[in-house]
Amino acid sequence: MSQALPETIPTTLFAERADAVAAAARELSALGWTPATSSNFSMRVDADHAAITISGRDKGRLGRDDIMLVDMQGKAVGTDARPSAETELHTQVYRRWPQMNAVLHTHSRTQSVASRLFAKAGMVRLQGWELQKAITGYTTHESVLQIPVFPNTQHMPELVARVDAWLDAGKPLHAYLIDGHGIYTWGRDMAETRRHLEALEFLLGCELDLRRLSA
Amino acid sequence: MSQALPETIPTTLFAERADAVAAAARELSALGWTPATSSNFSMRVDADHAAITISGRDKGRLGRDDIMLVDMQGKAVGTDARPSAETELHTQVYRRWPQMNAVLHTHSRTQSVASRLFAKAGMVRLQGWELQKAITGYTTHESVLQIPVFPNTQHMPELVARVDAWLDAGKPLHAYLIDGHGIYTWGRDMAETRRHLEALEFLLGCELDLRRLSA
Amino acid sequence: MSQALPETIPTTLFAERADAVAAAARELSALGWTPATSSNFSMRVDADHAAITISGRDKGRLGRDDIMLVDMQGKAVGTDARPSAETELHTQVYRRWPQMNAVLHTHSRTQSVASRLFAKAGMVRLQGWELQKAITGYTTHESVLQIPVFPNTQHMPELVARVDAWLDAGKPLHAYLIDGHGIYTWGRDMAETRRHLEALEFLLGCELDLRRLSA
Amino acid sequence: MSQALPETIPTTLFAERADAVAAAARELSALGWTPATSSNFSMRVDADHAAITISGRDKGRLGRDDIMLVDMQGKAVGTDARPSAETELHTQVYRRWPQMNAVLHTHSRTQSVASRLFAKAGMVRLQGWELQKAITGYTTHESVLQIPVFPNTQHMPELVARVDAWLDAGKPLHAYLIDGHGIYTWGRDMAETRRHLEALEFLLGCELDLRRLSA
Numbered sequence: 001m002s003q004a005l006p007e008t009i010p011t012t013l014f015a016e017r018a019d020a021v022a023a024a025a026r027e028l029s030a031l032g033w034t035p036a037t038s039s040n041f042s043m044r045v046d047a048d049h050a051a052i053t054i055s056g057r058d059k060g061r062l063g064r065d066d067i068m069l070v071d072m073q074g075k076a077v078g079t080d081a082r083p084s085a086e087t088e089l090h091t092q093v094y095r096r097w098p099q100m101n102a103v104l105h106t107h108s109r110t111q112s113v114a115s116r117l118f119a120k121a122g123m124v125r126l127q128g129w130e131l132q133k134a135i136t137g138y139t140t141h142e143s144v145l146q147i148p149v150f151p152n153t154q155h156m157p158e159l160v161a162r163v164d165a166w167l168d169a170g171k172p173l174h175a176y177l178i179d180g181h182g183i184y185t186w187g188r189d190m191a192e193t194r195r196h197l198e199a200l201e202f203l204l205g206c207e208l209d210l211r212r213l214s215a
Numbered sequence: 216m217s218q219a220l221p222e223t224i225p226t227t228l229f230a231e232r233a234d235a236v237a238a239a240a241r242e243l244s245a246l247g248w249t250p251a252t253s254s255n256f257s258m259r260v261d262a263d264h265a266a267i268t269i270s271g272r273d274k275g276r277l278g279r280d281d282i283m284l285v286d287m288q289g290k291a292v293g294t295d296a297r298p299s300a301e302t303e304l305h306t307q308v309y310r311r312w313p314q315m316n317a318v319l320h321t322h323s324r325t326q327s328v329a330s331r332l333f334a335k336a337g338m339v340r341l342q343g344w345e346l347q348k349a350i351t352g353y354t355t356h357e358s359v360l361q362i363p364v365f366p367n368t369q370h371m372p373e374l375v376a377r378v379d380a381w382l383d384a385g386k387p388l389h390a391y392l393i394d395g396h397g398i399y400t401w402g403r404d405m406a407e408t409r410r411h412l413e414a415l416e417f418l419l420g421c422e423l424d425l426r427r428l429s430a
Numbered sequence: 431m432s433q434a435l436p437e438t439i440p441t442t443l444f445a446e447r448a449d450a451v452a453a454a455a456r457e458l459s460a461l462g463w464t465p466a467t468s469s470n471f472s473m474r475v476d477a478d479h480a481a482i483t484i485s486g487r488d489k490g491r492l493g494r495d496d497i498m499l500v501d502m503q504g505k506a507v508g509t510d511a512r513p514s515a516e517t518e519l520h521t522q523v524y525r526r527w528p529q530m531n532a533v534l535h536t537h538s539r540t541q542s543v544a545s546r547l548f549a550k551a552g553m554v555r556l557q558g559w560e561l562q563k564a565i566t567g568y569t570t571h572e573s574v575l576q577i578p579v580f581p582n583t584q585h586m587p588e589l590v591a592r593v594d595a596w597l598d599a600g601k602p603l604h605a606y607l608i609d610g611h612g613i614y615t616w617g618r619d620m621a622e623t624r625r626h627l628e629a630l631e632f633l634l635g636c637e638l639d640l641r642r643l644s645a
Numbered sequence: 646m647s648q649a650l651p652e653t654i655p656t657t658l659f660a661e662r663a664d665a666v667a668a669a670a671r672e673l674s675a676l677g678w679t680p681a682t683s684s685n686f687s688m689r690v691d692a693d694h695a696a697i698t699i700s701g702r703d704k705g706r707l708g709r710d711d712i713m714l715v716d717m718q719g720k721a722v723g724t725d726a727r728p729s730a731e732t733e734l735h736t737q738v739y740r741r742w743p744q745m746n747a748v749l750h751t752h753s754r755t756q757s758v759a760s761r762l763f764a765k766a767g768m769v770r771l772q773g774w775e776l777q778k779a780i781t782g783y784t785t786h787e788s789v790l791q792i793p794v795f796p797n798t799q800h801m802p803e804l805v806a807r808v809d810a811w812l813d814a815g816k817p818l819h820a821y822l823i824d825g826h827g828i829y830t831w832g833r834d835m836a837e838t839r840r841h842l843e844a845l846e847f848l849l850g851c852e853l854d855l856r857r858l859s860a
Contacts, residue, residue, distance in 0.1 A: 036779035036844035058836070107776060109847060113854040116773065128331065130367060130396035131322060134251035140369050141395050152775060154785050180786055181775035191273070199251035202324060209328040211858055213426055343546070345582060345611035346537060349466035355584050356610055406488070414466035417539060424543040428641055558761070560797060560826035561752060564681035570799050571825055621703070629681035632754060639758040643856055 003068055004078035009045055017043040017051040018067035020190050024104065025053060029060035033108040033201070039182065040084040043190065044094050044101040048072055052090055054081045088156045092163060093186045100186045102193040106201075107182035114204040115149050117211075119179040123148045126203050134199035135174050136192060147200065149177040175200050218283055219293035224260055232258040232266040233282035235405050239319065240268060244275035248323040248416070254397065255299040258405065259309050259316040263287055267305055269296045303371045307378060308401045315401045317408040321416075322397035329419040330364050332426075334394040338363045341418050349414035350389050351407060362415065364392040390415050433498055434508035439475055447473040447481040448497035450620050454534065455483060459490035463538040463631070469612065470514040473620065474524050474531040478502055482520055484511045518586045522593060523616045530616045532623040536631075537612035544634040545579050547641075549609040553578045556633050564629035565604050566622060577630065579607040605630055648713055649723035654690055662688040662696040663712035665835050669749065670698060674705035678753040678846070684827065685729040688835065689739050689746040693717055697735055699726045733801045737808060738831045745831045747838040751846075752827035759849040760794050762856075764824040768793045771848050779844035780819050781837060792845065794822040820845050 005014055021041050028034055028041075039059055042052035049069055053059070057066045069077040072095050074087035090103045118124045126145040132138045135145060148171075150162045159178065167173055174196060175185035185200060187193035220229055236256050243249055243256075254274055257267035264284055268274070272281045284292040287310050289302035305318045333339045341360040347353045350360060363386075365377045374393065382388055389411060390400035400415060402408035435444055451471050458464055458471075469489055472482035479499055483489070487496045499507040502525050504517035520533045548554045556575040562568045565575060578601075580592045589608065597603055604626060605615035615630060617623035650659055666686050673679055673686075684704055687697035694714055698704070702711045714722040717740050719732035735748045763769045771790040777783045780790060793816075795807045804823065812818055819841060820830035830845060832838035 035847040036776060036840045038776060038779065107847075109850050109854065112774065112776070112847075112851050113858070116851075116855055117858055128367075128395045129327065130393070131251060131253060131327070134253065141367050152773075152786050178775070180773040195251045202250040202322075202327075205324050206327050206331070208854070208858060209324065209423070210331055213328070213332055213423060343582075343610045344542065345608070346466060346468060346542070349468065356582050410466045417465040417537075417542075420539050421542050421546075424539065424638070425546055428543070428547055428638060558797075558825045559757065560823070561681060561683060561757070564683065571797050625681045632680040632752075632757075635754050636757050636761075639754065639853070640761055643758070643762055643853060 002079055002081070003065075005069065006049070006077065009049065009069070014045060014051060014069065015064060017045050018064045020102075021051055021053060021067050022062040022064055024102075024190060024194065025059045025062040025066075028104070028106055028197075029058075029062075031108075033106040033111075034059035035107060035109075038107040040086055040090070040105050042087075042090040042103050045069065047098070049077060050091060050094055052083055052087055055084045085154075086156060088160055089163070089184060092160050093184075096167065097186075099188055101188055102190045103184065103186045104193050104197050105182060105184045106197065108201055110201060110205045110208060111177065111183045112180060114208060115177040115179050115181060115183075117208070118149050118177070119151070121149070124177065124204065124207065126207065129203055129206060131199050131202055134195050136187065136196070137172075137174075145174070145203075146171070147175050147177055147183075147204075148173070149179055152179045152181050217294055217296070218280075220284065221264070221292065224264065224284070229260060229266060229284065230279060232260050233279045235317075236266055236268060236282050237277040237279055239317075239405060239409065240274045240277040240281075243319070243321055243412075244273075244277075246323075248321040248326075249274035250322060250324075253322040255301055255305070255320050257302075257305040257318050260284065262313070264292060265306060265309055267298055267302055270299045300369075301371060303375055304378070304399060307375050308399075311382065312401075314403055316403055317405045318399065318401045319408050319412050320397060320399045321412065323416055325416055325420045325423060326392065326398045327395060329423060330392040330394050330396060330398075332423070333364050333392070334366070336364070339392065339419065339422065341422065344418055344421060346414050346417055349410050351402065351411070352387075352389075360389070360418075361386070362390050362392055362398075362419075363388070364394055367394045367396050432509055432511070433495075435499065436479070436507065439479065439499070444475060444481060444499065445494060447475050448494045450532075451481055451483060451497050452492040452494055454532075454620060454624065455489045455492040455496075458534070458536055458627075459488075459492075461538075463536040463541075464489035465537060465539075468537040470516055470520070470535050472517075472520040472533050475499065477528070479507060480521060480524055482513055482517055485514045515584075516586060518590055519593070519614060522590050523614075526597065527616075529618055531618055532620045533614065533616045534623050534627050535612060535614045536627065538631055540631055540635045540638060541607065541613045542610060544638060545607040545609050545611060545613075547638070548579050548607070549581070551579070554607065554634065554637065556637065559633055559636060561629050561632055564625050566617065566626070567602075567604075575604070575633075576601070577605050577607055577613075577634075578603070579609055582609045582611050647724055647726070648710075650714065651694070651722065654694065654714070659690060659696060659714065660709060662690050663709045665747075666696055666698060666712050667707040667709055669747075669835060669839065670704045670707040670711075673749070673751055673842075674703075674707075676753075678751040678756075679704035680752060680754075683752040685731055685735070685750050687732075687735040687748050690714065692743070694722060695736060695739055697728055697732055700729045730799075731801060733805055734808070734829060737805050738829075741812065742831075744833055746833055747835045748829065748831045749838050749842050750827060750829045751842065753846055755846055755850045755853060756822065756828045757825060759853060760822040760824050760826060760828075762853070763794050763822070764796070766794070769822065769849065769852065771852065774848055774851065776844050776847055779840050781832065781841070782817075782819075790819070790848075791816070792820050792822055792828075792849075793818070794824055797824045797826045 040053045068081045074091045124147040185196045255268045283296045289306045339362040400411045470483045498511045504521045554577045615626045685698045713726045719736045769792040830841045
């Protein structure tokens with residue numbers, strides 16, 4: 001491992017986070033949600049650092065050495081490895097919410113197709129599904145869960161600004177789609193984040209099925 | 216295991232039921248029918264008790280310690296663990312039919328989508344499928360198998376009352392869907408209940424496909 | 431094993447056939463093509479006998495003891511076990527074609543849905559698919575492969591008669607669907623029969639997809 | 646292994662290539678992309694030779710002995726084994742591009758259906774998908790990725806000529822579909838080729854879904 005750590009981060013702490021990120025990557029890859037080395041995953045290490053997947057690796061074969069340290073501006077710390085181009089979207093979550101400790105970004109076919117289909121509307125509006133209750137804070141299928149769809153861009157600051165604008169408008173945000181691309185979601189720990197991701201994949205799939213059947 | 220047992224229930228009996236429930240949960244989870252910690256599963260232990268999954272656990276990693284004892288009103292017995300909110304729907308089955316010994320409730324995408332699609336009609340009507348014969352009592356594809364779809368609610372007594380009303384009207388009931396939610400089915404033992412669940416998932420999937428293709 | 435064998439059948443021969451049938455059953459079950467204990471599988475043992483799955487067993491857990499011997503009229507030989515109700519459809523193949531040595535009958539969702547969709551037309555007509563070449567005797571995608579769809583019935587002699595009528599009319603037959611039910615196919619050995627089954631499942635799925643997309 | 650090697654090819658080199666080809670075949674078969682013994686796979690061994698799958702083997706069980714050596718005209722070298730009928734399409738890639746070292750040809754349901762659907766248009770036009778960036782040379786979702794669909798034929802020189810004509814017209818080519826058949830793609834090493842194949846399968850699936858949903 002060519003990852004040097006700041007003195008304030010114990011080796012075991014980084015190793016623990018790196019292992020958790022790599023395990024999530026392997027499991028989500030086995031579901032087919034990370035095609036062709038896409039997708040990226042991270043966990044907060046402390047107030048100023050996160051552990052994130054190194055760019056371009058096969059997510060089905062990820063180990064501890066495929067995870068690197070970045071600061072909260074998304075810059076590499078103690079390594080020559082290149083973090084994902086989308087690292088800023090992860091650190092934005094850690095900066096805005098001190099209580100959030102894991103971020104998952106995947107590219108399933110359902111997520112990509114839903115993002116294209118709902119891009120014009122700018123959001124997916126979910127209501128009437130029991131599984132909305134899997135999102136922290138939702139206690140009934142009667143609630144409305146809105147997942148915004150932001151336009152895709154290769155220039156990350158634009159996306160960061162769109163997320164900021166949504167939040168600054170005071171709208172709740174548990175996840176967002178990027179058009180033609182995939183989903184971002186987060187949580188207080190990896191288990192909650194996995195539950196959010198699984199629930200959103202399921203709900204998007206149900207919405208697509210209903211549209212096919214109601215045509 | 217923090218589960219204390221009444222004197223009338225041998226440790227080995229509870230352990231056997233708990234293991235059977237946990238094994239079913241793991242296998243159904245591997246099929247993707249229990250997204251985001253949803254779904255619940257139980258087996259009768261004796262005339263007055265059932266073993267049921269503790270609320271909120273990941274169904275793909277379930278073991279004996281994730282199963283708890285409840286009485287026939289759905290109250291926890293000998294444990295501080297919290298049973299699923301929907302426990303009353305399980306104990307209703309055990310109360311109404313002394314011969315029924317297992318109840319499975321899952322949330323597959325097919326089940327959720329079918330429940331939304333057929334909610335207005337209030338039922339799914341199955342006819343002409345050989346696999347209807349997998350439901351105990353059905354001996355020909357020419358029979359009609361009706362699966363009611365009840366409105367979803369977070370207030371369990373409403374659902375219990377709807378099931379009671381259906382049965383009190385003298386209509387046969389082998390399973391029911393809840394709108395936007397999932398399916399409940401049961402049987403004399405776990406094998407029969409699994410067979411019912413597998414057959415219903417298959418038949419609902421076939422009906423959805425036929426509608427897509429006949430549009 | 432409560433299977434007694436006629437003197438003319440060596441124990442090792444029956445065991446070999448039973449193992450091959452059980453292995454095929456487990457593998458096809460893992461693909462989800464045998465829902466809810468449905469489907470049945472056989473191999474010829476000699477000119478007068480076949481080894482076939484015992485009725486009602488879970489096809490995902492099948493072993494040598496779940497296979498029994500029948501004669502060419504589909505009657506049990508040397509065992510009290512009950513053969514599948516559809517055994518006559520297997521032995522019909524062995525009687526009509528001395529060169530055929532394996533028969534597979536599965537119930538995949540694609541097979542069941544295709545059988546309903548094409549029941550009125552009485553056949554599925556396949557043309558233009560490279561994979562038609564996986565059916566023995568077909569050497570080009572330009573050929574036409576016809577799979578008849580027979581009406582379902584719980585009375586096997588009716589089905590036997592429909593198959594006989596098709597063949598007596600001089601039409602080629604490599605497989606047939608039964609409406610709302612599943613598919614039968616066969617071959618000179620298990621590998622050829624598996625190849626036929628896999629190709630037909632694939633081709634039926636492609637046809638359904640094309641219809642969905644061309645609507 | 647009945648494969649004799651020219652003096653210029655070390656045994657370990659051929660073995661390494663054969664193992665890589667067999668491993669790719671097994672993994673792609675597990676995804677269901679090689680139904681009924683279809684599909685073929687190769688790697689370049691040196692400037693004049695490639696290692697390619699022997700015709701008709703079950704791709705899910707492939708080992709080193711199922712791989713043979715061919716020259717750049719697609720003729721067997723040092724073995725009596727019969728190479729795939731489509732070997733010329735592999736060697737065409739190696740002849741035209743010295744930097745290309747692996748070719749994968751699969752038959753997934755998505756590939757087959759997309760090829761039929763887009764046959765009339767003569768190409769699939771992909772734009773707006775983040776995953777286009779998985780194809781070497783593409784750096785933004787705003788690029789246009791064209792995958793031609795060539796008519797199927799059992800006469801390989803016709804296909805070779807169509808590929809040559811496309812390239813001689815100066816159009817970029819990273820993969821092509823054959824109508825009713827499957828896909829060919831290639832890359833500088835097996836990892837890049839696998840990434841191309843996975844991305845194209847994903848993108849074709851997304852396009853089919855979008856068409857179903859936009860109808």
